[in-house]
Amino acid sequence: MDKLKAKLIELFQSGEITLAIGYKQGTRGPRPFFCRSASDVEQMIFSNDYQPNLAVYLTKKEVVKDEKVAIVCTISALRSIAYLARENQIGQSQYKIIHLSPNDELMIFRSPWDIDPYIEEIPSTPSEDDRRVIEMLDAMTSEERWAWWAAQFSKCIKCYACRAACPMCYCTRCIVDNNRPQWIDPWASPLSNMEWQINRVMHLAGRCVGCGACGAACPEGIPVHLLNRKILDNIEENFGITAGLAPREGAVLNTFKPDDKENFIK
Numbered sequence: 001m002d003k004l005k006a007k008l009i010e011l012f013q014s015g016e017i018t019l020a021i022g023y024k025q026g027t028r029g030p031r032p033f034f035c036r037s038a039s040d041v042e043q044m045i046f047s048n049d050y051q052p053n054l055a056v057y058l059t060k061k062e063v064v065k066d067e068k069v070a071i072v073c074t075i076s077a078l079r080s081i082a083y084l085a086r087e088n089q090i091g092q093s094q095y096k097i098i099h100l101s102p103n104d105e106l107m108i109f110r111s112p113w114d115i116d117p118y119i120e121e122i123p124s125t126p127s128e129d130d131r132r133v134i135e136m137l138d139a140m141t142s143e144e145r146w147a148w149w150a151a152q153f154s155k156c157i158k159c160y161a162c163r164a165a166c167p168m169c170y171c172t173r174c175i176v177d178n179n180r181p182q183w184i185d186p187w188a189s190p191l192s193n194m195e196w197q198i199n200r201v202m203h204l205a206g207r208c209v210g211c212g213a214c215g216a217a218c219p220e221g222i223p224v225h226l227l228n229r230k231i232l233d234n235i236e237e238n239f240g241i242t243a244g245l246a247p248r249e250g251a252v253l254n255t256f257k258p259d260d261k262e263n264f265i266k
């Protein structure tokens with residue numbers, strides 16, 4: 001942590017950055033910290049387990065504006081940045097990408113392309129708690145699974161915190177905000193809640209990095225990230241695309257190979 005703080009202080013003092021996005025202690029745990037001076041760096045804290053995923057801010061023009069930005073990244077944030085670069089949402093040398101590895105090595109990536117060789121070595125795996133729920137759901141019949149998710153989504157209040165927390169949900173106009181035509185009812189109801197989540201997970205299929213920030217953000221405790229995790233696993237199994245790695249040839253639902261399996265067509 002000392003190495004990270006020293007580097008940020010050096011970058012502020014040399015004028016190379018005007019904003020460092022990292023974490024500080026909040027009343028209920030770590031929270032995003034927009035640090036604007038060397039003297040404030042001392043408040044910075046870091047662990048690779050922290051939520052939220054800070055990469056979400058890099059596509060928000062109102063946050064990064066004309067600032068010279070350093071972002072302090074967890075492994076999940078690195079995965080997201082690699083994806084955002086592949087989708088042309090961030091430039092090659094637009095941000096200073098800083099990371100503390102689990103063995104405390106300070107790493108600075110000159111470009112998002114340099115992230116791939118590092119994260120390729122780190123598997124994206126769900127937590128033990130999440131794995132247990134996934135196994136429970138896998139053991140159900142499809143009718144039981146539908147009923148389980150319908151009960152979960154009956155709690156949804158359509159606050160869209162799951163969308164706001166996701167670095168890969170960056171459309172300037174989301175389908176749920178569209179009212180000409182009105183694709184999905186804006187109020188919470190069993191049907192529209194299900195429509196909203198099916199739309200959300202399908203738009204993220206093959207693009208989700210498995211960070212879990214959407215589930216962590218849900219005020220109703222709905223584990224929406226597990227839907228995305230299941231799709232990640234399905235994609236890995238059927239298309240050989242490693243979970244959490246941005247495929248060089250493009251997202252799986254945007255591309256076609258003649259030898260793609262079609263065993264999902266029933």
Ligand code: SF4
Pocket residue numbers: 053165166167168169204207208209210211212213214215225228
């Ligand atoms: S869908 Fe959820 S788990 Fe996937 S990248 Fe977005 S916030 Fe992370």
Ligand code: SF4
Pocket residue numbers: 155156157158159160161162163217218219220221222224
């Ligand atoms: S964060 Fe939870 S309550 Fe809010 S829209 Fe998403 S699923 Fe619904």
